[in-house]
Amino acid sequence: MTEEEEDSSAKMSEDVKRYLKLDTRSSAAATSEPPCSSSSSASALANNKSRNFKSFEPPCPDHVLENVLENVLQFLTSRCDRNAVSLVCRSWWRVEAQTRFEVFIGNCYSLSPLRLTHRFTRVRSLVLKGKPRFADFNLMPRNWGAQFAPWVAATAKAYPWLEKVHLKRMFVTDDDLALLAESFPGFKELTLVCCEGFGTSGIAVVANKCRQLKVLDLLESEVTDDEVDWLSCFPASETHLESLSFDCVESPINFKALEELVVRSPFLKKLRTNRFVSLEVLHRLMVRAPQLTSLGTGSFSPENVLQGEQEPDYAAAFRACKSISCLSGFRDLTPEYLPAISPVCANLTSLNFSYANISPDMLKPIIRNCHNIRVFWALDSICDEGLQAVAATCKELRELRVFPFDPREDSEGPISGVGLQAISEGCRKLESILYFCQRMTNGAVTAMSENCPQLTVFRLCIMGRHRPDHVTGKPMDVGFGAIVKNCKKLTRLAVSGLLTDEAFSYIGEYGKLIRTLSVAFAGNSDRALRYVLEGCPKLQKLEIRDSPFGDVGLRSGMHRYCNMRFVWLSSCVLSRGGCREVAHALPNVVVEVFGSDDDDDDDTVTGDYVETLYLYRSLDGPRKDAPKFVTIL
Amino acid sequence: MEKVGDYDELVNLKATELRLGLPGTEETISCGKSNKRALPDDDTEKEIESTGKTETASPPKAQIVGWPPVRSYRRNSIQTKKNESEGQGNYVKVSMDGAPYLRKIDLTVYKKYPELMKSLENMFKFSVGEYFEREGYKGSDFVPTYEDKDGDWMLIGDVPWEMFVSSCKRLRIMKGSEVKGLGCGV
Numbered sequence: 001m002t003e004e005e006e007d008s009s010a011k012m013s014e015d016v017k018r019y020l021k022l023d024t025r026s027s028a029a030a031t032s033e034p035p036c037s038s039s040s041s042a043s044a045l046a047n048n049k050s051r052n053f054k055s056f057e058p059p060c061p062d063h064v065l066e067n068v069l070e071n072v073l074q075f076l077t078s079r080c081d082r083n084a085v086s087l088v089c090r091s092w093w094r095v096e097a098q099t100r101f102e103v104f105i106g107n108c109y110s111l112s113p114l115r116l117t118h119r120f121t122r123v124r125s126l127v128l129k130g131k132p133r134f135a136d137f138n139l140m141p142r143n144w145g146a147q148f149a150p151w152v153a154a155t156a157k158a159y160p161w162l163e164k165v166h167l168k169r170m171f172v173t174d175d176d177l178a179l180l181a182e183s184f185p186g187f188k189e190l191t192l193v194c195c196e197g198f199g200t201s202g203i204a205v206v207a208n209k210c211r212q213l214k215v216l217d218l219l220e221s222e223v224t225d226d227e228v229d230w231l232s233c234f235p236a237s238e239t240h241l242e243s244l245s246f247d248c249v250e251s252p253i254n255f256k257a258l259e260e261l262v263v264r265s266p267f268l269k270k271l272r273t274n275r276f277v278s279l280e281v282l283h284r285l286m287v288r289a290p291q292l293t294s295l296g297t298g299s300f301s302p303e304n305v306l307q308g309e310q311e312p313d314y315a316a317a318f319r320a321c322k323s324i325s326c327l328s329g330f331r332d333l334t335p336e337y338l339p340a341i342s343p344v345c346a347n348l349t350s351l352n353f354s355y356a357n358i359s360p361d362m363l364k365p366i367i368r369n370c371h372n373i374r375v376f377w378a379l380d381s382i383c384d385e386g387l388q389a390v391a392a393t394c395k396e397l398r399e400l401r402v403f404p405f406d407p408r409e410d411s412e413g414p415i416s417g418v419g420l421q422a423i424s425e426g427c428r429k430l431e432s433i434l435y436f437c438q439r440m441t442n443g444a445v446t447a448m449s450e451n452c453p454q455l456t457v458f459r460l461c462i463m464g465r466h467r468p469d470h471v472t473g474k475p476m477d478v479g480f481g482a483i484v485k486n487c488k489k490l491t492r493l494a495v496s497g498l499l500t501d502e503a504f505s506y507i508g509e510y511g512k513l514i515r516t517l518s519v520a521f522a523g524n525s526d527r528a529l530r531y532v533l534e535g536c537p538k539l540q541k542l543e544i545r546d547s548p549f550g551d552v553g554l555r556s557g558m559h560r561y562c563n564m565r566f567v568w569l570s571s572c573v574l575s576r577g578g579c580r581e582v583a584h585a586l587p588n589v590v591v592e593v594f595g596s597d598d599d600d601d602d603d604t605v606t607g608d609y610v611e612t613l614y615l616y617r618s619l620d621g622p623r624k625d626a627p628k629f630v631t632i633l
Numbered sequence: 634m635e636k637v638g639d640y641d642e643l644v645n646l647k648a649t650e651l652r653l654g655l656p657g658t659e660e661t662i663s664c665g666k667s668n669k670r671a672l673p674d675d676d677t678e679k680e681i682e683s684t685g686k687t688e689t690a691s692p693p694k695a696q697i698v699g700w701p702p703v704r705s706y707r708r709n710s711i712q713t714k715k716n717e718s719e720g721q722g723n724y725v726k727v728s729m730d731g732a733p734y735l736r737k738i739d740l741t742v743y744k745k746y747p748e749l750m751k752s753l754e755n756m757f758k759f760s761v762g763e764y765f766e767r768e769g770y771k772g773s774d775f776v777p778t779y780e781d782k783d784g785d786w787m788l789i790g791d792v793p794w795e796m797f798v799s800s801c802k803r804l805r806i807m808k809g810s811e812v813k814g815l816g817c818g819v
Contacts, residue, residue: 134699136704136705137700137702137703137704138699138705139698194704220704248706275710354707355710355711357711379711403703403707404701404703405711407703407707407708407711408696409697409700409701436701436703463700465697520700520702521700545699546697571735595735
C-alpha cells in the first residue's frame, strides 16, 4: 500500500469502529435470524481486534470508500473520464469497473471477451466495432473475422441484464441473434451498422423474443432474404418500439403487418422503411403514426398511378406529421411527388436525398424552405447550382455529404470547387463535410478553410486519381495545407487529388488534433508518412492505400503504434521483412499481413511483397480465429 | 478504315484467319480518335470519353478496386435506378514481372482485346508489341498472358474475346526469356 492509502485507512478506522458497532448491535437484536455474513464477520472482527490488531485487514474501509465512490462515479458517463478515474489507484479502478455500465470497444481484436467480462461486471450497454473502414471498399477478403459469436457467448453468461448492443462492421449470424434474444430478458436496443452474416430469420427471432425492445436499427447492413415475414413476428400486444429502421433490408415486407405494428406501437418516433414501401403504403403508415419525428420514406414512388381524387393526399399526410424533423429514403423517387414534403420543410433538421437523382430544379423549391436544416446528404446530381441554393438558405448547416451519382473514376462529375466555395460562404457553421467531385481548386478548398473555422471533419474525394488543381495544374498541397492550418478543431481528414510530400508536411505541422487520416494515391516518398507519424500526436486511425510508402516510413511510427487504434497500409511498397521488424519490436501490437483475395497463393513475383498491412494494439496477443490467408507476423 | 495503332492490325484479319470475335460480328475500330497513346488523367482523354460512346471513344480506364470509395451498398442502390444491367464485375488480378505491386481490373468493362491491352499498357506503363496469330507477340520484351480455368497459361488474344473473359482467372505480363515456349493454346 502506498503512504496515502495507509493514512486514509488509519483515518477510516474511526468510521470502521462505528460501522462495526452498529452491525453487532443490530445482529444481537435479531436473535431468531441466522447471522448475516456482515455482522458475523463484524463480530469476529470485533473479537479479533483486541487480540491481534496488527494482522487485522479490514475490508470495510474499502467498502465505505467504495460506496462513496460508487455514488459519485455513477454521474460520470464519458469514457475518457472513466478511463482517467480508473488509473488513480487499485481501489478506484475496482469501483470504476463496477460502475461502468456502458462499454465502448473500438477494435474487437484489441482484447478478448474474457477480459471484458472479468473487468466490468455490470455492463448494460456494449458498443463493438470490428473491421477497419477500408473493408467497405472490397479491399479485404470475406471471412477475415470480426465475428460477434464469441462476444455474445461471453456476455450472455456475464451480463444477463444487458440492454443495448451496438455493432459496426461485425460479422453477425442468425445464431448469434437468436442467442442474444434468448439471453437478455431486458434487452432494449439493437443497432447493426455495416454488418453482415445474418438474415431476416435472425431479425425475426429478435423481434419475437425481445419483449422490451425499443430500438431495432439496421443501417447499411447486408441482410439476406430468408423469406421470413419478420414483421409478423413482433408480439401481438402493444410494443415498446421507439425506433425501427430497415431501409437496408433488400427484400419485400408484409405491409399489413407493418401497418398493424405501427398501430400498436404508440411510442414509435423513428420509422425508416425500405424501397419496397410505395407511396401508398407510406401514406397509410403516416396516417397511423402522426407522432413520428424521423421518417424513411421508402421508394417515394406510387404503386399505381391514379388520377385526381382517387390518389391519396400525400401533402396532407405530411402536414399531419407535425413533428417530423428528419427525412430520408426516396429510393426510387417519382419527381412529381416530391413537393408533398413541403409542409415539413421548415421543421426539418435532417434531410437525406442521397439515393435520389435530384436535379437543381427539383431541389430549389424544396430547399428554399429548409431554414433549419443541420444535416444534408445528396447526390452530385444537384450540381453546383443546387449547392448554391443550399448555401443561400441553410444557414444552420452543420453536416454536408455529397455522393457521386456515377461513382466511377472517369465519370463526368457535375460538381466542383464552385459548389464547395458557395457552401463555405453560405454555411459558416459547417462542422463536417464529405464531398465527391472530379474537379477542384486549391482556391475553393482554401476558401472553405477560411470561412468555416468550426470544421472538425473534412473529407474531400477527387475521384480521378492524381488530379491536380484543374485551373492552375498545381498539386492540391496548398489547399489541404490551408485546411489543417486554419481549421483548428479538425479531428478527421481525408485527402485526395495530386499531392506531394509537402501536403503531408503541413498535416504533420498543423494537424495536432487529427485522430483519423485517410490517404489514397498520394505522396512521393516515405518522408510523407514520417511527417504524419511524427507530427500528429492524436492520430488514432491511419488508413492508406496505393501510396509510395515503404519500410522506412513504417519504421518511423514505431513510437506511436501502441497508442493508436490501427494502421492500414494497402498496395504500398512494404516488404515482409519491414513488417516483421515492427512485429518483433512491438509485442503489444498485432501485425497482420494479407492479400485482397482469400485464394492467395505463392507467386514468385510477389513473394516478399505485402499487399495489405493491418496493425493494431492488443492486450491479449494475436487472435486465434485468423483465416488461412492472413499471416500474423 | 482508319489506322490508329498497332492493334488495328487485329481488326483487319481476313475472313480465313482466326478472328477475335464471334462469327458474323463486325469488327469496329475500338481505339480513340487520336493517335496519341492516352495517359491516365490526361484531360484530353477525358473529353474523348465523355463525348463519344464507348465503342468509338478511347478504351475505358481500368477500374481500380474500391475506388472511388463508395460503399457497394450505395453503388448498388444507385445502379438499380440507372437500369443498367451491369453485373458484379469480373475482377482479375494483374501482375507484371518486375513490378512490385498487383492490380485488379474488371474485365466486364472491356468489349475486346485492343481496349484491354491499351488499358494494361496505361496501367503498367509498357507496350506489348504486335500480335501475330502464329508467332505470338513481337517487338517487345513484354508478353501478356493469362491463366485459364484449367490452370494453363495462355497468350492473351489466342481465343475469342468472350471465351477469354469467361475462362480468365488472372493476368500476368511476362518478361523476356520466360516467354519462349509459350505457344498458343495448350
